[in-house]
């Protein structure tokens with residue numbers, strides 16, 4: 001038996017022994033675990049599952065063991081994901097620690113930074129958020145103004161970030177700040193990590209069209225940052241920040257989970273929903289125009305998933321995201337938005353409920369998911385920005 | 400199923416690229432068109448393709464081929480697509496050979512596959528009877544007569560119909576047009592009595608023909624009444640390999656367009672600096688990347704004889720229909736006036752794309768089929 005077959009058997013046995021039964025049921029929105037000091041666990045199994053997985057380093061399976069990760073090869077990780085998928089095991093914890101700052105520290109962090117921060121991400125002890133956008137700096141991120149001054153032993157940060165997802169639950173924030181106001185805009189930016197547990201940092205939640213408040217305004221008033229929390233060189237933060245954006249875009253487009261169940265599939269696939277709400281007539285969905293939309297979107301999704309797999313196969317070496325991530329970000333979010341629009345058309349008014357018992361839990365979830373899906377082509381760099389990047393970086397079209 | 404080429408396949412692809420660039424550039428197609436060449440392809444070039452072994456790529460070694468598989472044929476088709484190469488390769492060495500492979504007796508395989516590989520036998524599939532792909536819609540009849548069958552009916556858009564030596568005729572021994580049962584494949588020599596061939600010149604300057612059969616005699620290929628089982632397999636292989644050709648054409652057309660965006664200047668700047676054009680170019684990039692993946696997956700599936708071949712054939716053909724259509728239309732648009740001229744080659748891709756689109760199923764056909772195969 002090959003090593004991989006062995007690994008599969010051991011993994012299967014371990015999961016069967018250690019994954020609590022309730023962690024194999026579909027997760028509702030408030031079941032999703034993000035960790036951190038402020039976390040509460042409405043189901044104690046969720047904490048148990050997190051601790052068990054973290055002890056093996058399998059919350060971050062491919063990170064090196066030295067930093068608390070699982071030290072798995074890509075092939076082993078695929079097997080782990082496969083086996084978790086097989087029993088419908090929930091991902092024990094997710095968040096920007098795993099998808100953004102962790103991979104970026106692995107690329108650009110010092111040994112001390114990796115040793116300090118990565119193990120606490122793996123264990124779920126520290127939750128991170130992203131302080132990039134400002135009221136005046138969205139797509140044109142490099143025009144950011146949050147000021148970071150060198151005070152000798154430490155830095156002092158003043159300014160405002162906005163759209164900071166999960167800031168109200170986070171313990172630390174990674175930020176892009178201006179350290180050299182005179183320099184050209186890309187050259188005076190630094191990447192710093194800020195402990196949010198200090199009086200100089202306050203957050204104020206913002207309510208979204210979906211009714212939730214998943215993100216905040218974040219204010220810095222003389223927030224103190226120790227010097228060892230600068231990632232990369234002073235005034236060279238743009239390079240670090242851009243790499244992090246690639247990791248972010250890969251994760252938004254689901255690149256890490258190629259071919260697996262999409263994020264919006266809590267209700268089933270589009271054809272499943274269509275069968276339920278429209279029904280079949282001589283083997284075909286009864287509304288032929290909607291049927292064409294369903295097949296179109298479903299076929300595009302399949303082509304997209306195949307392309308994710310192809311990118312992984314082509315990139316055996318270690319999965320460093322390339323500029324093709326913009327393509328995945330663009331196509332993945334547009335296809336996802338379209339899927340939810342079709343779903344709405346299929347469900348009619350039953351897909352537009354807001355409150356009350358006239359709608360099932362799944363239907364309520366759909367309404368909110370549909371609204372939330374609109375952010376996928378705005379957050380992490382809008383669709384238009386992704387197209388700009390493809391045109392410039394991949395096609396080499398002139399400015 | 401692998402989505403990347405192995406070393407041998409990459410070598411074949413490079414060799415095919417070299418050959419097509421040097422021996423069958425688009426100027427060859429233009430020349431054949433302008434001199435109204437009666438074959439519609441260059442016999443010398445065809446002989447070279449035979450010598451390279453291309454005719455035997457998908458034919459097993461036991462029958463005189465290379466046994467190199469569909470992925471191998473796919474990369475060759477893709478390169479042929481880039482230069483709009485005119486040759487009997489598709490109708491004979493993809494469609495014809497797979498009909499014999501899937502439907503033939505050992506004796507037929509032994510006799511005919513070697514001839515195909517050797518380039519001595521040209522074949523064509525006589526299927527359509529209307530301007531729209533409708534595989535079970537055949538009304539042409541086949542009647543038992545002695546050891547063989549007599550075929551009667553009118554066939555349209557028979558690719559390579561005017562140069563083929565042997566025709567695979569899709570006819571009916573029972574049932575009515577629309578029934579899957581009752582379809583029978585008959586092998587008819589094109590010089591048999593009762594076969595009348597009229598060449599049709601299509602917009603892409605490629606070969607097709609209308610063929611009248613009036614009691615023409617032929618022999619059975621496969622089982623009487625069960626021809627659809629073979630036909631479906633042949634068509635799926637044909638759709639996937641045609642999609643590979645279309646992928647080549649779409650990429651070439653797209654690359655030429657992006658290059659033009661960088662060089663053509665208006666308002667004192669390259670037109671590629673205009674965001675309206677940039678975004679459309681970037682969207683086409685995504686469509687082409689997705690197209691590459693579905694073609695590779697479908698070719699792998701053919702090689703593995705996977706159960707997913709039918710759905711992947713439809714996924715693939717629908718996507719390439721749409722992508723090639725989009726890219727070639729935008730190609731003309733983004734070239735402006737020069738894109739409308741016959742002298743400039745970009746318009747050739749648009750003409751070829753539309754003929755391909757209507758060969759073996761347009762996108763509506765394949766989306767419908769995909770849905771049916773998935774149970775909705």
Ligand SMILES: Cc1cc2nc3c(=O)[nH]c(=O)nc-3n(C[C@H](O)[C@H](O)[C@H](O)COP(=O)(O)OP(=O)(O)OC[C@H]3O[C@@H](n4cnc5c(N)ncnc54)[C@H](O)[C@@H]3O)c2cc1C
Nearest residue numbers: 130131132133138139163164165375378379380381382384
């Ligand atoms: C749900 C959600 C979560 C988010 N989470 C975070 C977070 O955790 N941390 C964080 O820092 N930020 C976060 N963001 C912010 C996000 O990154 C910004 O919203 C995004 O970068 C767009 O910036 P903007 O909102 O200022 O829009 P603008 O930049 O003002 O854009 C407005 C419109 O103009 C278009 N546009 C702008 N520039 C161009 C151009 N050059 N060419 C063509 N079109 C253009 C845009 O595509 C968009 O359609 C989040 C956003 C959302 C919606």
